[in-house]
Amino acid sequence: MQKIVLIDYGSGNLRSAQKALVAASATLSGGFDICASDDPKVIAAADRLVLPGVGAFAACMRALGERTGVIEAMAEAVQQGAKPFLGVCVGMQLLAERGLEFGQTQGLGWVGGEVRPLAPSDPHCKIPHMGWNALEEMSGHPLLRGLEVGAHMYFTHSYALFPSAPSDVIAQVDHGGRFTAAVAKANVAGVQFHPEKSQSAGLRLLANFLEWRP
Amino acid sequence: MLKVRVIPCLDVKDGRVVKGVNFLALRDAGDPVEQARAYDAAGADELMFLDITASHEGRGAILDVVSRTAEVCFMPVSVGGGIRAVEDARRLLRAGADKISINTSAVENPALLSDAADAFGSQCVVVAIDAKARPDGSGWEVFTYGGRKATGLDVIDYAVSAVKRGAGEILLTSMDRDGAKNGYDTALLRAITGAVNVPVIASGGAGSCADLVAGVRDGGADAVLAASIFHFGEVSIGEAKAAMRAAGLPVRPI
Numbered sequence: 001m002q003k004i005v006l007i008d009y010g011s012g013n014l015r016s017a018q019k020a021l022v023a024a025s026a027t028l029s030g031g032f033d034i035c036a037s038d039d040p041k042v043i044a045a046a047d048r049l050v051l052p053g054v055g056a057f058a059a060c061m062r063a064l065g066e067r068t069g070v071i072e073a074m075a076e077a078v079q080q081g082a083k084p085f086l087g088v089c090v091g092m093q094l095l096a097e098r099g100l101e102f103g104q105t106q107g108l109g110w111v112g113g114e115v116r117p118l119a120p121s122d123p124h125c126k127i128p129h130m131g132w133n134a135l136e137e138m139s140g141h142p143l144l145r146g147l148e149v150g151a152h153m154y155f156t157h158s159y160a161l162f163p164s165a166p167s168d169v170i171a172q173v174d175h176g177g178r179f180t181a182a183v184a185k186a187n188v189a190g191v192q193f194h195p196e197k198s199q200s201a202g203l204r205l206l207a208n209f210l211e212w213r214p
Numbered sequence: 215m216l217k218v219r220v221i222p223c224l225d226v227k228d229g230r231v232v233k234g235v236n237f238l239a240l241r242d243a244g245d246p247v248e249q250a251r252a253y254d255a256a257g258a259d260e261l262m263f264l265d266i267t268a269s270h271e272g273r274g275a276i277l278d279v280v281s282r283t284a285e286v287c288f289m290p291v292s293v294g295g296g297i298r299a300v301e302d303a304r305r306l307l308r309a310g311a312d313k314i315s316i317n318t319s320a321v322e323n324p325a326l327l328s329d330a331a332d333a334f335g336s337q338c339v340v341v342a343i344d345a346k347a348r349p350d351g352s353g354w355e356v357f358t359y360g361g362r363k364a365t366g367l368d369v370i371d372y373a374v375s376a377v378k379r380g381a382g383e384i385l386l387t388s389m390d391r392d393g394a395k396n397g398y399d400t401a402l403l404r405a406i407t408g409a410v411n412v413p414v415i416a417s418g419g420a421g422s423c424a425d426l427v428a429g430v431r432d433g434g435a436d437a438v439l440a441a442s443i444f445h446f447g448e449v450s451i452g453e454a455k456a457a458m459r460a461a462g463l464p465v466r467p468i
Contacts, residue, residue: 014308015308019284019285019288055333126413128382128413131413197288
């Protein structure tokens with residue numbers, strides 16, 4: 001039985017992400033216990049961690065930091081324990097070294113780079129980048145197994161993660177210029193889109209995460 | 215490339231669908247979750263629940279609807295109706311809504327838009343605007359309370375100010391066209407899409423696939439919302455997308 005823990009720090013999409021993981025796990029063999037927690041002991045002992053997130057980088061980082069021992073427990077599981085980690089939307093952006101939304105805020109720093117506002121070159125491309133868009137420039141990463149170039153995912157954001165190492169990017173998306181749709185570095189991964197809201201393609205990605213052996 | 219969204223809208227009162235799908239044999243045609251599932255399976259890009267519950271006591275029902283929908287539908291869900299405070303929005307988002315749509319309260323308490331955007335981000339704050347053409351042809355006026363109260367506000371000015379306050383999307387309903395099924399007010403849409411840089415959802419008046427296409431091609435809308443043409447099976451989600459694709463508009467394949 002694998003213990004999957006969603007980190008509960010008041011993020012709005014926690015419940016949707018939890019339900020989608022449960023639905024994705026139902027397609028797999030092997031048992032999964034999927035729960036949400038802000039208890040450092042539970043987080044440190046997880047087999048896999050998911051960090052949801054909606055809203056502003058600074059507000060999310062602050063909410064995470066306000067929960068005593070949570071960031072340390074995440075680091076213990078992810079960095080010492082090498083447990084697979086998935087950040088979703090702002091949960092992915094928090095992986096960066098810093099965010100530039102409402103001033104500069106330090107991130108977790110597990111993926112080199114920064115979170116900056118989207119600046120589409122085409123004036124017809126609106127901000128927020130909101131709706132269904134196609135994945136491009138996909139690597140053969142196990143998280144993307146079974147998803148083809150052009151697979152549609154649901155995005156809703158105004159900022160994006162710009163990693164310092166291009167090799168950390170495993171999928172891109174185009175909205176008046178390409179930017180990061182998904183990153184992965186060793187056992188740490190993140191997606192800018194919402195797999196929990198991306199119907200079958202999203203559930204496929206979540207199932208891939210549950211089976212991922214970095 | 216971002217795709218044009220096709221959004222069916224369900225009116226919900228005290229937790230039950232008021233005017234909903236009647237072309238499918240649903241087990242419980244009044245259950246919003248059953249209808250949400252049907253649209254999810256049909257390939258809708260997003261779903262809108264409009265809560266028209268009149269009483270304050272009845273408001274909890276929509277939370278249950280949203281929560282049960284999020285258990286079985288893995289698609290974006292917006293909820294509008296009766297959101298007067300940041301806490302109302304928070305409860306809906308926690309239940310599983312992705313966006314909250316604010317209409318009357320955004321006019322009466324403009325700080326609500328900025329407070330909600332600060333708390334949750336602009337991407338989940340939709341301002342819903344009910345617009346009616348002025349009789350003298352000098353543009354459109356904003357109405358509140360389900361179209362019952364004239365505000366004196368100009369729709370274009372109001373839309374621009376709502377976006378400045380933090381609205382990340384506009385749900386633009388033409389009261390003149392609503393229910394008439396003779397097409398969206400594309401002049402109204404054009405006026406707003408030309409004035410703001412956030413996505414605009416066309417609403418009010420869609421009666422055919424051609425109307426959906428016109429909302430995007432002529433009105434510049436980013437998404438099209440409709441209720442009865444989908445609920446009564448006059449146009450399926452698949453037919454709507456096929457018509458858009460044939461007109462050269464980008465749509466997500468089902």
